[in-house]
Amino acid sequence: MSVQRVSEDELHAYVDGQLDGNRRLAVERWLADDAEAxxxxxxxRVQTALLHDLFDTVLREPPTDAxxxxxxxxxxxxxxxxNRPAWHARPVVRWAAAVMLVVAGAGGGWFGRGTQAPSPVAQQQQQQRQTLATFAQEATQAHRFYTSDERxxxxxxxxxxxxLNGWLSKRMGRDVFxxxxxxxxxxxxxxxxxxxxxxxGAQYMYINDADKRITLFVGAPQSGNTANFSFTQNGDVSTFYWVEGPLAYALAGRLSKEELLEIAKAVYSDVKAGPPRRDPPQDQQRPQEQQQQPQQQQDQPAGVQPISDTQKPKDS
Amino acid sequence: MSKFGVDLEVHIASLRRYARALLRNNRADAEDLVQEALTRAVARSDSFQAGTNLRAWLFTILHNVHVNQVRSKAARPVEVDVDDVESKLVTPARQEERVELREMMRAVDELPEEQRKVLLLVALEGLKYDEVAEMLGVPIGTVMSRLSRAREAIRTKLANEGGVALRRVK
Known part of the structure; x- marks a missing residue:
C-alpha cells in the first residue's frame, strides 16, 4: 500500500474512533515510527479516560423528578x-439501562472499570444467576442501542x-472471536x-441479506460455571445467553425465539470448537467438563494494535 | 418501537453528563440547563423528524438554550463574590480525590468555552465531528482546530503540574 501522509486531524480521528479501517492502519504505521505522535x-486517550472518570458519576445519579x-x-x-413494554415501566431499570449505554457508547474506546469483589462461596451460584441475567440485559440493551443507528x-x-479478534481479546484479557x-x-x-x-465485554455484529442484524455479546464472568441456554425477551428483542468455558455469551436479535435458537445453536457449537485461526482445527467433541478450565490467554499477540489498547483492564 | 424510548433516555442521560461538565460540575446549574432544554424539546417536538438523529437534535437544543442563558446572564450581570466562586471551583468533590482528576478538572475549567465544548462533545459524549460542527454552526475545520488546541493545552498543563499524573492512570 502506498504511504499516504497522515494529518493532524487524522490523529484526533484515530483517538476518537472516527477513522475508517484503511486510514486507521495508516495512522498506526505512522505512530509506530513516530514516538512523539x-x-x-x-x-x-488518557484525557478522555479522565473526563469519564470525572463525569460518568452523573450517569449514576437518578434524574430529578422534573x-x-x-x-x-x-x-x-x-x-x-x-408501545412501551412492561419492563420499561420501572424507572430504576430504565435509568440503569441508560447509564450502561451511555457509558458504553461514549468515546468508543472506553471500557468499564472495577471488577467486583469476590463474594462468599455460598452466594456464588445465586450470584452467577443474577450476574448472567444482568449480562443478558446488558446484551439486549447494547443490541437495541447499536443497531439503532448504522453509523x-x-x-x-x-x-x-x-x-478485530485480537483487539477485542486484548481488551477483555481473554481469547475471544x-x-x-x-x-x-x-x-x-x-x-x-x-x-x-x-x-x-465484546459485541460482535452480524447482518443477513434481509438486513436483519444480530449481535453476539461476550463477557467474562468471575465464576465460569457452565450454564445452559437461558432465554429472555425484552420488548421486541430476544436474547439467548449461556456460559461456556471462561466466557459468557448472549445472542440478541429481533427474531422469534425459535429463529434465534437455531442461530444460538450454531454459535454455541462454533465457540465451543474454538477460533478458526490458522492453527489446525481443534477437536469439537471435547467433554463439557474440560471447558471449565480457565484459559488465561492474556497476552494474546495481535498483529496491529490501536495505541489505546496498551491500557489493560486489570490495571484500572 | 420500544427502542425509541430507550434511546431517548440514553441520550438524556448523556445530556445531563454534558451539562454537568460544561457548567464546571455545578449540579444545580446543570439541572436547570437540562430541564430548560427538555422543556424546549417538548415544545418543539414537532420539529423532530422521525428517523433523523435524535441525539444531535437534543444536543443542539441544549446548546441553543445554553447560548441564550449565557447571553441573558451577560445582559444582566449578577453580582457574585469572587471568593465564593473560587471556593466552589476548587472544593474537591468526592470523585476528585485523585490528584490527576483534580488537575484534569482544573485544566478543563481553564479552557476557553468554545474549546471546552468541542472537547466535551467529542471526547466525553462521542459525537461525530460533523455533528459537532453542525450543532455549533461552525466549519468542521474549526471543530478540529479547537479540539487540537484543547487537547494540547490540557496536555501541557497536566505535564507541568505533575508529570507522573498522566502515566499513573494507565
Missing part, C-alpha cells in the same frame, strides 16, 4: 407509537477479522468493546 495519541417527567412527556410526543453500529469493522455464521446466512460486520458488569 504516539505519546500524544496516548495522552489524548427531568423524568419531561423525559416521559417528550417520549410521548416524539414516539406516538411507542455507529461497530467500532471496528470485520475487514480484518484477525485484527466472532464465529463465522456464513452457513446460516449471517455475515460478520464488526465489533466493539463495551463495559459490562463483568468488566470489559
Amino acid at each position: 504516539a505519546r500524544r495519541a496516548d495522552d489524548y 427531568e423524568q417527567d419531561l423525559t416521559d412527556r417528550l417520549k410521548g410526543r416524539l414516539a406516538f407509537n411507542d 455507529f453500529q461497530v467500532e471496528l469493522g470485520a475487514d480484518n477479522q484477525d485484527e 466472532g464465529p463465522d455464521l456464513g452457513r446460516i446466512g449471517f455475515r460478520l460486520i464488526g465489533g466493539r468493546s463495551l463495559p459490562t458488569d463483568l468488566g470489559a
